[in-house]
Amino acid sequence: MTAATDVLAPSTLRRGASRTGAKIALDMAFSVVLFVGTIVGVIALATLIWTILDNGWARLIADPAVFLTSYVSRFPARAGIKAALVGSAYLMVLTALFCFPIGVGAAVYLEEFAPRNRVTNFVEANVANLAGVPSVVYGLLGLGIFVRFLQMGPSLLAGALTLAVMSLPVIIVAAREAIRAVPQSIRLGAYALGATKWQTVRRQVLPAAMPGTLTGTILALSRAIGETAPLLVIGLPIVIFSIPNDLRDPVSALPLLIFDWTSRPQPAFAEAAAAASVVLLALLLAMNAVAIFLRNRYTIRW
């Protein structure tokens, strides 16, 4: 009788009955658009990896030992990544040594000990801003302070300090999140037994937060290893025929080498750059796998 009963009549409750043809078409079109939009990113990644492998795999496979253990050369066929690879490894270890303790220390202080006042807020805001500073600017910082003012020259020490300063905000954020994830009930239980704040932090909170902190640190380091700009700006060499023995020695790095080879016109160098990229990506993959393994195996499920 009325429009209402029409609407409620069984026949109009059929699925899609109120959806006009136009509406359905729009819904489907939207779904397609969404899918395409999402898949483009995936395809781009796949294409990228394919491009690298296509260009570099042959070069890498042809003589991996030579590639990995030779120094650079004018002749692309003879060029190797030894100095760069070893340099990157040294840089990574040294960077970790600098930024892990300081980053975790800062995180512990901000989460557990800092009073809620203007100074603390300022420090926190500062850390957040530092995380967004472009890597070239960190390079300029390294150049101005470590290389020139402190006269370290373009050395392993200067490079590691620059990368460490760049990674610091990231580690602080990761460590803070891990510490925050520890439930308050654990701290209360420790205090109630007569433990001091530091005893509680050192013996209960930090150990419980360690898996998450380590995961975040490894991820931060893997980003640092892929960075070229800061090392370029502080003047680390690309052509170098030795491995550093001393903190003051110059050192090269894998991304620097890739940049150099990419910039050369000869196609053979493009292949070499791609091969070096394969090595770099493999290194990153290994680090990320370790980080994910740590997270899955050791994270406490409260």
Add this chain to the structure above:
Amino acid sequence: MPEGRTHVKEDEERHETRIADALKARPVEDRAAVAAETVFRLDDVHVYYSRFLALRGVTLDVGKNEITAFIGPSGCGKSTLIRCLNRMNDLIPGARVEGKVEYHDQDLYGDGVDPVEVRRRIGMVFQKPNPFPKSIYENVAFGPRVIGMKPSSMDDLVEQSLRAAAVWDEVKDKLKQNALALSGGQQQRLCIARAIAVSPDVILMDEPCSALDPVSTARIEDLMDELKREYTIVIVTHNMQQAARVSDRTAFFTAEAAEGTGDRTGLLVEYDRTDAIFTHPSDKRTEDYITGRFG
């Protein structure tokens, strides 16, 4: 009499029977206990959280080797008060205690008092069991280690504590296992063992059984009876029968709305020996609560 009222009266009678049974179930000697040495003496204690008055005018004392129960409906400051006794309220920003809290004739909030030393002597067991994410052994050993106890044998100390908490038999073969793998009741007894390991003087229990099943609850109540030989116990509980079963003295709290705001401030209504509170309370509010008319 109208239908409804008959039912109410029957409920009340059933309720009173339960309380009476609980009282009768207590060991005989407790019922005739003499006034013991005083461990805590509270005089006109007020607790503020910033501007909000959470609890006012509490005056009571806690006797040595007794179980004192704080009962009352939710939100009337029982947990707040118990946290004052070991200065755990210090950890809440804005918390402020006024009035006198004396522990063995020392001002708990006086100058020069170290909250860490306070908590060494006045332990706490929480509502939700909170074992550390470590082995059972490490859980018990943590306390002695951090306070600098150097027992001749840590293994013995751990065993004694676990025995005293009536959980040794269940865990003796798996001391290295993670404590989070235990059942709720076992975890809570582990927490009690953990508290005992530092040889406290007092054990505070904030609704220790409310997250547990009845069987675990019963075991912990039995445990409390043994523990009071060595320790003084203060317990907050929602469960009146539990208070009637285990405690020597009971304090009943309620909350009143402050004028103007909607905030409710807790206050102590009545404090007496447990059998007195439950059989002939002096205040009507107490009577209403224990006969189940409200709360």
Add this chain to the structure above:
Amino acid sequence: MVATPPDLSITRRKARTGERLIVNALFACAVLSIAVTVGIIAVLLVDTVEFFRESSIVKFLTGTVWAPGQGAGVDGLYGVWPLINGTLMIGVGAILVGLPLGVLTAIYLSEYASSRVRGVLKPTLEILAGIPTVVVGFFALQFITPSLLRPIFGTDRVFIFNAAAGSIAVGLMILPIIASISEDAMRAVPSSLREAAFGLGSTRRQVSLRVVVPAALSGISASVILGFSRAVGETMAVTIAAGNSPKMTLNFFESIQTLTASIAQTVNGEVAAGTVRYNALFALGMTLFLMTLAMNLISARIVRRYRQVYA
């Protein structure tokens, strides 16, 4: 008054200085982060001032030619606008690529995808985010320009080094940021809002576009600004793919130079310390720092202001 037995005394006995030292050390670690900021500002400021002592600041801010080492006398021409032009082209171009793709991906992940699909897609995005910029630059030079742009738009139109390739490369790099932050914002929208719309007969498309996206708009905006900031600060991909020619142009198929690339390419070519060219680096760095700082602050402001809404 009975003397309190010693083991019941609650006054402080040990000084616990060790603990105080440790807390001070931790405080020092936290304050070090301030030292870093001070260091950055100091380094940039000192040499920027030095630069403006030798080269006019007015010309810097208004000039449209950047040609170090050429022009009148020893100095070159140091007008910063070509570089800002290049930087903004890359930034806008990257957003044109990253924003639609990122938001679409976010909508898909948040509103449409099953947890299995999410379990595959999210790691994929993280991998994309983790590719080093040199490698993406290589990809841009070796694939995007020769196999994508040139075939489509013509080899004579598209330079070997061009802004479009740089934009696409950087766009791919900021896609994961935009996608992940937008997705978080969308997932934070309470499901009660969605349910209300569904209950009124809306389709998933309508719910996504008319309820979720508007509600998550602040998070999405923040992610865009953050992405733009990243794009502005990006160095290697644009250095490799977008070229070395500072100029005022809007043609994406030409080669350009960004602020970051200018710094990178200058240091690559051995600059003597103390010269004008050297100091120019820091003036550029200062410009870059101020730009990204402003954008990060704005983005943080937006997040803070709208976090209250669904607290």
